[in-house]
Amino acid sequence: MLDQNLGDFRGQNHEQAVAEFRELDQKLNRLSAYLVIEKANLRKPRDLFIQARDTEVAVLKQEGAKRRRHLPIRRLFERIPNLLTRLKPCLFMSPLSVSQFLPSTVLKFDLVVFDEASQICTEDAVGSIYRGHQLVVAGDNKQLPPTAFFQQGIAEEYDWDDIGDEEFAIFESILDQCKSIGLPEKMLRWHYRSKHESLIAFSNRRFYLDRLITFPSCRLRHETLGIKFYYVPDGVYDRGVKRNNPREAQVVTDLVFDHLRQYPTKTLGIVAFNLQQMTTIEDEIELRLRAQPEFEQFFKEDRLEGFFVKNLENVQGDERDVIIFSIGYGYDQNKRITMNFGPLNKAGGERRLNVAVTRAREKVKLVSSIRASDIDLNATQAAGVLNLYHYLDYAERGLSALELSHPQGSGEYESPLEEDIANEIRQLGYQVIPQVGCSGYRIDLGVINPTEPGHFLLGVECDGATYHSAYTARDRDRLRQQVLEAFGWRIHRIWSPDWISKRDSELKKLKQAIEDARQHILHHFKSENPDSEYRAIQTFNFQIETQIVKLQPDEKTGILAETIPYKVCKLKPSSKIGSEFHLPQHRQEQSQLIAKLVEQEGPVHIQYAARRLISAWGLGRMGPRVVKAIKEAVKLCQKEGTLKREGKFLWPPHVTKVSVRVPVDGVPETFRAIEHIPTEEIKDAMLIIIRHGLSISVESLLIETARIFGFNRTGDNIRKELLKVFKELLEEGMIVQSGGFVALRTNKT
Numbered sequence: 001m002l003d004q005n006l007g008d009f010r011g012q013n014h015e016q017a018v019a020e021f022r023e024l025d026q027k028l029n030r031l032s033a034y035l036v037i038e039k040a041n042l043r044k045p046r047d048l049f050i051q052a053r054d055t056e057v058a059v060l061k062q063e064g065a066k067r068r069r070h071l072p073i074r075r076l077f078e079r080i081p082n083l084l085t086r087l088k089p090c091l092f093m094s095p096l097s098v099s100q101f102l103p104s105t106v107l108k109f110d111l112v113v114f115d116e117a118s119q120i121c122t123e124d125a126v127g128s129i130y131r132g133h134q135l136v137v138a139g140d141n142k143q144l145p146p147t148a149f150f151q152q153g154i155a156e157e158y159d160w161d162d163i164g165d166e167e168f169a170i171f172e173s174i175l176d177q178c179k180s181i182g183l184p185e186k187m188l189r190w191h192y193r194s195k196h197e198s199l200i201a202f203s204n205r206r207f208y209l210d211r212l213i214t215f216p217s218c219r220l221r222h223e224t225l226g227i228k229f230y231y232v233p234d235g236v237y238d239r240g241v242k243r244n245n246p247r248e249a250q251v252v253t254d255l256v257f258d259h260l261r262q263y264p265t266k267t268l269g270i271v272a273f274n275l276q277q278m279t280t281i282e283d284e285i286e287l288r289l290r291a292q293p294e295f296e297q298f299f300k301e302d303r304l305e306g307f308f309v310k311n312l313e314n315v316q317g318d319e320r321d322v323i324i325f326s327i328g329y330g331y332d333q334n335k336r337i338t339m340n341f342g343p344l345n346k347a348g349g350e351r352r353l354n355v356a357v358t359r360a361r362e363k364v365k366l367v368s369s370i371r372a373s374d375i376d377l378n379a380t381q382a383a384g385v386l387n388l389y390h391y392l393d394y395a396e397r398g399l400s401a402l403e404l405s406h407p408q409g410s411g412e413y414e415s416p417l418e419e420d421i422a423n424e425i426r427q428l429g430y431q432v433i434p435q436v437g438c439s440g441y442r443i444d445l446g447v448i449n450p451t452e453p454g455h456f457l458l459g460v461e462c463d464g465a466t467y468h469s470a471y472t473a474r475d476r477d478r479l480r481q482q483v484l485e486a487f488g489w490r491i492h493r494i495w496s497p498d499w500i501s502k503r504d505s506e507l508k509k510l511k512q513a514i515e516d517a518r519q520h521i522l523h524h525f526k527s528e529n530p531d532s533e534y535r536a537i538q539t540f541n542f543q544i545e546t547q548i549v550k551l552q553p554d555e556k557t558g559i560l561a562e563t564i565p566y567k568v569c570k571l572k573p574s575s576k577i578g579s580e581f582h583l584p585q586h587r588q589e590q591s592q593l594i595a596k597l598v599e600q601e602g603p604v605h606i607q608y609a610a611r612r613l614i615s616a617w618g619l620g621r622m623g624p625r626v627v628k629a630i631k632e633a634v635k636l637c638q639k640e641g642t643l644k645r646e647g648k649f650l651w652p653p654h655v656t657k658v659s660v661r662v663p664v665d666g667v668p669e670t671f672r673a674i675e676h677i678p679t680e681e682i683k684d685a686m687l688i689i690i691r692h693g694l695s696i697s698v699e700s701l702l703i704e705t706a707r708i709f710g711f712n713r714t715g716d717n718i719r720k721e722l723l724k725v726f727k728e729l730l731e732e733g734m735i736v737q738s739g740g741f742v743a744l745r746t747n748k749t
Contacts, residue, residue: 011498011506022478043086045692051707052700054741055693056083073101081106082694082743095120099127106738107131114138116317117175118351121146125174137183139175142207143355144316145348146171189213192483193319195362196225201438202394205402206387207354215480216437216446218488221454224263227364229395230255235369239332244280251367252326253284259322260298269320270309271356274342277328278311285309312343312352315359323360327388330369337370339380341388349384357391366395404438415464417496418444424507430457430514442466443484447514449521457517459489460510463496490517562688563708566661566670569600571616581617582625590633594650595642602643603651603658605676606634612669649678660685663710671710674721682725683734685709687744690735695743698726 045057052058059079063070070076077084084091084107091109093101104127112132114120117139129135179185189212194200196217204212219225235247252270259268272278289296300306308318331337339345343352357364372393377386394401413419413434422432422445429450436446436459445460461467470476481491492513499506571593580586590613597609604612610630614622622630634650637643644651658681663670682705689704690696696704702722706714714722726742729735735742 009495009497011495014495015493018477021473025474025478040089043089045083045086045694052693052696052704054700055696056080057693074103077101078103078106080694085109086694095124095128098131102131104131108133110134111136114174116143117178118143118173119146119316120174121171122174122177135178137175137178139173141173141175141179142203143351144313145351146173187211190483191215192486193361194358195487197438198226198399199360199362199364200358201399201402202391203354203358204439205404206390207350210439212439213441214437214439215441215483215487216443218456218459218490219454220456224266225362227366227395227398229392230365230367231371232367232369235330237328237330237332237337237369239338242280243274243276245277245326245328245330245369246280246284248326248328248330248367248369249277249280249284252281252324253288255324255365255367256285257288257292257295260295263322264298266321266362267305268307268322268324269315269318269359270324270326271315271359272309272311272326273328273344273356275311277326278309281326282309312356316355319359319361321361322363322365324365325356325367327366327368327370330374337374339376339382339385341382341385344384344388345380345382346384349382350387353384353387353391364395366392368392371396399438402438414442414444414466415462417499418462418464421445421460421462421494421499421510424510425460425514428511428514441480443489447517449518452521455521456489457521458514459484459491461491461493463493490520563660563662563685565664566667566672567600568667568669569597571597571612573617581614581619582629587629587633587636590629591636591640591642594630594633595637595640598637598643598650599652602655603646603649603678603680605672605678606630606645606648606650608672608676609634609650658684660688660708662708674706674709674711674718677709679725679728682709682722683729686726686729687734690742690744695741697740698737698742701726701742 053062056079059076060083063076071079081103091102095114109132111134112128113136114125114128115138117125117137118141119139191200191204191212191214194214196219197214200212200214204210204214217225230251232245232248232251235245235251237243237245256268256270259266270278270281272281285299289299298307305320308320310318327341329341341349343349370392372389375385375389375392377389380386390401413422418434422434425432425445425447431448431450431453433446433448433456434444436443436456443459444462444464444466446456447458447460449455449457467476470480484491490513492510494506494510573593574589581590593613593616594609597612598604610622610627613630613633614620614626619626634643634645637650638645641653644653658678660681661670663672685705685708686701689701689708693700693704702714702719705722706712706718711718730737730742733745736745
């Protein structure tokens with residue numbers, strides 16, 4: 001039954017909605033990065049004029065200023081647990097470093113994340129897990145497992161033939177442990193490292209059961225993309241002696257220097273299947289460099305993009321544009337071959353092979369002295385050797401070796417609509433391949449470039465099963481097309497209602513899209529260096545200028561930020577007052593002056609208010625009658641609702657919170673006795689000091705609090721009052737005390 005809503009569908013309107021969604025979604029991504037950075041910056045401690053030398057900030061500054069005798073890292077981290085996570089909310093450490101440097105009792109994290117978890121033993125991970133509240137374990141159990149062999153660091157001169165299976169036992173990883181106890185699992189299926197599907201198709205088929213979503217390249221064949229097999233018929237494996245293949249090493253070195261001449265901007269790595277072959281290749285390259293020193297500049301040491309020569313065991317996590325493999329193993333001096341391929345024969349050998357063959361972004365060059373037909377599968381049961389056989393076969397024969405159920409170019413269309421569109425494209429004089437790709441995701445139609453048959457001019461996508469199979473609008477309408485465009489594709493979309501109702505106009509648009517693609521190829525595509533057309537992952541560097549407000553003394557007033565200067569109101573009695581303060585006729589005016597004082601300076605201590613009032617009245621002392629008069633004036637204010645009394649303090653009627661008010665030099669009225677400062681104000685002052693010191697000793701806290709209110713010394717009376725407030729904060733749970741230091745409860749301690 002036809003959906004009536006399709007009658008209102010207009011492709012142009014829908015395309016506009018999709019374009020607006022893409023723009024907003026990308027803005028959201030960018031703004032999310034800005035927001036994270038802003039939030040992280042707001043967490044950073046800001047300078048506070050605290051003289052105490054035992055705050056976390058002061059301790060770090062002292063250590064930074066030292067030239068020698070620094071605190072041990074673990075001891076330093078123990079002293080600055082709150083400052084550490086404020087400065088560096090995300091710590092990147094190995095499990096061993098976590099146990100070595102982070103005190104378990106004082107440092108806790110919201111989230112602990114393990115990467116490459118397949119290589120981490122459970123016992124090594126426990127120390128990190130213990131320090132977190134949530135756990136994310138990321139890894140691939142089809143890649144390298146932990147083994148006893150490399151944990152024990154057996155020397156290079158050992159022959160793999162001499163290593164027993166017990167020495168190569170696979171340990172259970174934290175990834176295996178988490179899977180076994182039933183933690184929720186999520187497979188990350190999108191793969192976009194490989195800029196040509198042939199680089200990942202083998203592993204997707206053999207190891208991931210075709211569950212990975214991979215993206216086809218706009219080039220079926222190109223010298224800089226895919227897998228190329230280099231057979232070395234005269235290569236000899238020196239079995240039992242040097243355990244290397246010098247001839248293969250020479251071929252590898254030839255390929256290295258050819259690469260540097262032709263593609264100097266592409267990164268390069270070499271993977272050997274054993275340690276001895278790795279060393280032989282390094283030596284051969286060194287010899288070649290002596291004769292050609294002009295190439296020295298290309299052998300830079302860079303962990304992420306520099307040239308490397310590694311073996312199977314330590315290449316996990318690396319990736320380069322081009323990877324050269326040297327199998328090394330093969331026929332020996334006696335023209336005999338055994339089915340011993342070193343680490344591939346041991347437990348987990350197939351996982352080592354999987355790691356090795358998925359390191360390249362653009363090109364794999366497989367150098368081998370044997371072919372798949374040289375491996376006798378009846379002579380070995382090792383999964384690693386079986387997969388090596390299939391990989392050698394794949395390198396020689398290509399996708400046909402994978403026996404895909406729906407191979408690319410099989411002529412199968414997903415719908416009659418696609419077949420109809422393909423026929424129209426052929427009428428325009430172009431070849432079309434349906435269902436371009438070799439994974440679960442395919443481009444509906446690929447239009448072949450007539451001047452370069454290995455290259456697609458255009459990808460045509462319809463709104464069929466591939467389109468609506470996406471889980472989210474972001475996947476369907478932005479990310480998939482963004483990845484394809486990064487791989488060099490130009491995409492033209494046809495909506496089925498438009499094709500049916502406006503066939504002629506849609507056909508005209510399709511013809512124009514193909515012509516535009518041809519012009520683009522003609523003027524912009526550089527076949528000798530297609531790097532610009534093959535960027536699978538777009539990296540955005542967000543440079544954000546942030547201004548952080550610093551809490552430091554104001555140069556004009558000397559007042560600390562987060563505090564305010566005490567403002568004194570002027571009390572002016574009327575000219576009609578007499579010297580007899582206690583007379584009832586003055587009570588109304590006295591109550592008005594007290595109300596004004598409390599409104600502008602409140603909360604104030606009743607004794608402080610009394611002194612200010614008699615000073616304004618011109619009196620020098622308070623006798624019993626004066627005290628009685630003031631009490632009557634205060635009661636009158638309460639009756640009239642111009643103030644409220646809480647204990648010995650007078651508050652404005654609608655005020656519940658007080659700022660921390662500090663004295664002003666030259667204004668004696670702003671200096672208050674410790675008893676005349678509200679408890680709430682002292683508490684806030686202490687919290688300010690702790691918050692910006694992050695943690696501080698009790699003694700320093702008392703001294704710094706006294707200093708804020710203008711006391712240069714902490715006598716017994718001052719110390720007693722401050723200790724009382726400090727204990728209240730502890731009892732209320734606002735702060736915590738540990739080892740003589742106090743910190744805010746909200747900080748992770």
